[in-house]
Amino acid sequence: MNGGACFPRRARMAGQQAFASVFARPAKSSDRYFTVLTRANGLAYPRLGLAISRKVARSAVVRNRIKRIVRESFRHHQPQLGGLDWVVMGRAGLTEQANALLFTSLQQHWQRLAQPCAPS
Secondary structure (H helix, E strand, O other): OOOOOOOOHHHEOOOHHHHHHHHHOOEEEEOOOEEEEEEEOOOOOOEEEEEOOOOOOOOHHHHHHHHHHHHHHHHHHHHHOOOEEEEEEEOOOOOOOOHHHHHHHHHHHHHHHHHHHOOO
């Protein structure tokens, strides 16, 4: 594995309840490509939820590419993301962008939200 970074099952948000708690009162970061919501989860590790709609990417192949990019970026930044739940939503125009640009965008979101939202 790449530097010990992995994406285990426990790092995935599952179920409507987990998403609802983040949507209730999130800290938010947006740019042209993504909207990222986060909220403390009371756990010692971060969890990721994805909301890439068909409105954003019509093709399942393209949606899956975006999801792979988000998961890979999350995997590499996990140690800095603390005990937070993260929901990443795609925005229109996302599908035409290069992977490197999307990685940079996500990195900025992780950095912007990780410090102010860290549980004290």
